[in-house]
Each structure stands twice: as structure tokens, then as C-alpha cells.
Amino acid sequence: MMRSDVACRRRSSRRANYRKLLTPADAxxxxxxxxxxxxxxxxxxLAALERFKAQPVDxxxxxxxxxxxxxxxxxxSFDRDFDRFKDVKRFDPSRR
Numbered sequence: 001m002m003r004s005d006v007a008c009r010r011r012s013s014r015r016a017n018y019r020k021l022l023t024p025a026d027a028x029x030x031x032x033x034x035x036x037x038x039x040x041x042x043x044x045x046l047a048a049l050e051r052f053k054a055q056p057v058d059x060x061x062x063x064x065x066x067x068x069x070x071x072x073x074x075x076x077s078f079d080r081d082f083d084r085f086k087d088v089k090r091f092d093p094s095r096r
Contacts (some may be wrong), residue, residue, distance in 0.1 A: 025049045
């Protein structure tokens with residue numbers, strides 16, 4: 001076996017191990033922060049990814065919560081998942 005073959009296998013093995021450690025949220029964050037992927041409101045999107053990793057919610061809920069927190073506005077929703085985020089106020093629209 002040639003030296004370059006061994007080196008390629010080692011690099012490939014390291015990449016595979018690195019991929020196993022990444023969650024999908026981590027992989028997306030790496031794409032955004034590595035300047036390979038451009039998204040609107042990058043700061044809010046990154047905050048949504050962190051919320052998604054930290055709480056058992058759908059990404060769409062994490063994104064709505066991040067947008068609400070960024071703008072300092074409450075969320076009108078029947079979905080109690082928003083109550084998991086301490087920096088976001090949710091109100092039930094049927095009770096207003």
C-alpha cells in the first residue's frame with residue numbers, strides 16, 4: 001500500500017467521525033458561518049438553530065420564536081411549545 005493511500009484513508013476516517021458528531025442543526029450553522037450559504041437575517045437564523053437544538057420543538061417554532069425575540073414582539077398562538085422559550089411571550093388569541 002502506498003503512503004498516499006494511507007493518508008487518504010486517515011483523512012476520510014476523520015471526516016466520517018466528524019460528521020457523526022454533527023447534528024443537522026450544527027451542520028447548517030457551519031454552512032452559514034463558513035460563508036458558504038447566505039441566508040436572510042443570519043443572526044436570527046443562527047439563534048433559531050440554537051433554540052432548535054436546545055428544546056424539543058419543530059424548527060419552524062424555533063424560527064418564529066427567534067424572530068419574535070429579535071423584534072421584541074409577543075406571539076399569538078395556541079401552540080404551547082412557545083412557552084418553552086423564556087425570552088418570548090405567547091398569548092392565546094381566544095382569550096383576548
